[in-house]
Amino acid sequence: MKIESDFLKLGLFSPRRQGNQLNLGIIAGTLLAAVFTALVFFAFNDVRGEAADGSATWRNILLAVGGLATVVGVLTILRAITTGIRAIAMEVWIRRMGEGDLDYKVPMEGEDEITAIADSLEELRQRSIRVVRLNLVEKLASDLQAKNDELEEVLAQLHQAQDQIVTRQKLAELGELTAGVAHEIKNPLNFMRNFSEATDELLVELRETIEELDDEDRKAVGQIVDDIASNLMRIEAHGLRADRIVNDMLSLGGSGGKFESTDINEIVSLFASLAYNGSKAMHPELQLIIQEDLDPNAGEVTVIAGDIGRVVLNMVNNSCYATDEKRLAVGDGYDDYLPIVWLQTERRRDRLEIRVRDNGTGIEPDIMGKIFNPFFTTKPTDKGTGLGLSLANDIVREHGGSIEPKSQPGEYTEMVVSIPIR
Numbered sequence: 168m169k170i171e172s173d174f175l176k177l178g179l180f181s182p183r184r185q186g187n188q189l190n191l192g193i194i195a196g197t198l199l200a201a202v203f204t205a206l207v208f209f210a211f212n213d214v215r216g217e218a219a220d221g222s223a224t225w226r227n228i229l230l231a232v233g234g235l236a237t238v239v240g241v242l243t244i245l246r247a248i249t250t251g252i253r254a255i256a257m258e259v260w261i262r263r264m265g266e267g268d269l270d271y272k273v274p275m276e277g278e279d280e281i282t283a284i285a286d287s288l289e290e291l292r293q294r295s296i297r298v299v300r301l302n303l304v305e306k307l308a309s310d311l312q313a314k315n316d317e318l319e320e321v322l323a324q325l326h327q328a329q330d331q332i333v334t335r336q337k338l339a340e341l342g343e344l345t346a347g348v349a350h351e352i353k354n355p356l357n358f359m360r361n362f363s364e365a366t367d368e369l370l371v372e373l374r375e376t377i378e379e380l381d382d383e384d385r386k387a388v389g390q391i392v393d394d395i396a397s398n399l400m401r402i403e404a405h406g407l408r409a410d411r412i413v414n415d416m417l418s419l420g421g422s423g424g425k426f427e428s429t430d431i432n433e434i435v436s437l438f439a440s441l442a443y444n445g446s447k448a449m450h451p452e453l454q455l456i457i458q459e460d461l462d463p464n465a466g467e468v469t470v471i472a473g474d475i476g477r478v479v480l481n482m483v484n485n486s487c488y489a490t491d492e493k494r495l496a497v498g499d500g501y502d503d504y505l506p507i508v509w510l511q512t513e514r515r516r517d518r519l520e521i522r523v524r525d526n527g528t529g530i531e532p533d534i535m536g537k538i539f540n541p542f543f544t545t546k547p548t549d550k551g552t553g554l555g556l557s558l559a560n561d562i563v564r565e566h567g568g569s570i571e572p573k574s575q576p577g578e579y580t581e582m583v584v585s586i587p588i589r
């Protein structure tokens with residue numbers, strides 16, 4: 168409502184009308200000046216004509232009226248000029264505002280129509296500034312929204328890429344693991360084959376013996392049967408072990424394992440061996456001694472077995488790489504170097520500690536703070552994605568635990584995994 172009345176008032180402002188008023192003022196002033204001149208003229212004529220009778224009254228009246236007319240005329244002209252100048256200033260203001268210049272304004276004081284219009288114009292200028300600001304804010308908000316949408320899309324793509332890389336990393340782990348498993352499983356299978364072959368031979372022997380059975384031989388048969396039974400027990404035990412290895416491998420391949428009571432020493436030992444054999448299968452020249460110092464009291468702890476295995480696997484993989492790097496740096500003072508990885512478990516009152524230590528290249532202090540960051544790696548692209556420790560860290564945190572890395576560059580690296588006992 169207010170803004171409409173402002174516009175109405177502004178509509179009253181017409182430069183032509185102001186110009187007409189100026190012209191009228193000047194004409195009126197000029198007329199009044201002419202009246203004064205005429206009066207002065209008559210007055211002096213009168214002085215000359217009427218001097219004889221000495222009467223100056225008529226002349227004085229004419230002079231007074233003429234003087235008054237002059238003052239009024241001059242004032243009218245001055246007012247007309249001032250009004251004209253203010254009207255021009257207003258017109259300039261309105262034009263500049265129309266062109267979008269909202270910084271320009273002309274201060275006006277007084278009680279007249281132009282001042283009232285100037286007040287309205289100022290009010291309108293303020294409103295326009297507010298509207299412009301509002302538009303700017305709206306534009307910024309919509310730009311921001313657009314940028315936000317863009318970022319969300321990029322983030323979604325990033326998540327997708329990350330998922331793909333994690334999947335690739337898992338597949339790579341699985342590849343190494345399969346090589347490790349192949350090696351691991353060969354041992355129990357060899358045992359099983361040897362013992363079943365031996366059992367076969369014993370059975371042949373048994374058949375022959377039974378045919379010529381007498382008392383003494385019956386004793387011998389009893390002996391053979393005992394041996395067969397013992398062999399079968401071993402075959403069963405190794406078969407179970409092979410089965411467990413395959414199960415662990417499968418639980419490592421997929422995620423979402425269950426928390427269950429687990430023989431920690433067995434998991435640590437098995438997965439370290441899987442990592443070593445996996446690395447060895449890929450790099451036959453790898454040399455490494457694995458020394459185990461496993462706490463006989465470590466016992467059963469409730470964990471996701473495959474996941475904890477994965478933590479050990481990643482750490483031992485890193486140790487294989489770090490020790491091999493150092494071994495290959497012969498000539499750099501490492502000629503008598505013997506690559507070693509120590510595995511240690513220790514059951515404390517309320518937690519379990521697993522330590523994986525190697526005497527490899529070590530970690531420089533300036534990168535120590537980054538090693539758990541996803542995708543942080545110092546290895547060439549075909550040798551590492553930088554996800555191993557980040558995944559290990561996620562797993563240990565999921566178990567409510569933590570990993571503390573310790574290192575002396577050129578000397579050793581030790582990862583201390585601490586898991587609360589549930």
Ligand SMILES: Nc1ncnc2c1ncn2[C@@H]1O[C@H](COP(=O)(O)OP(=O)(O)OP(=O)(O)O)[C@@H](O)[C@H]1O
Nearest residue numbers: 485486489529538544545551552553554555556580
């Ligand atoms: N035992 C270690 N000795 C020396 N440096 C290590 C050791 N373990 C980790 N690092 C450093 O930490 C970095 C990150 O390790 P992480 O296991 O997360 O990734 P990666 O081994 O480089 O790649 P990925 O495990 O995905 O194959 C490594 O690149 C290496 O610089």
Ligand SMILES: [Mg+2]
Nearest residue numbers: 481485555556
């Ligand atoms: Mg790694």
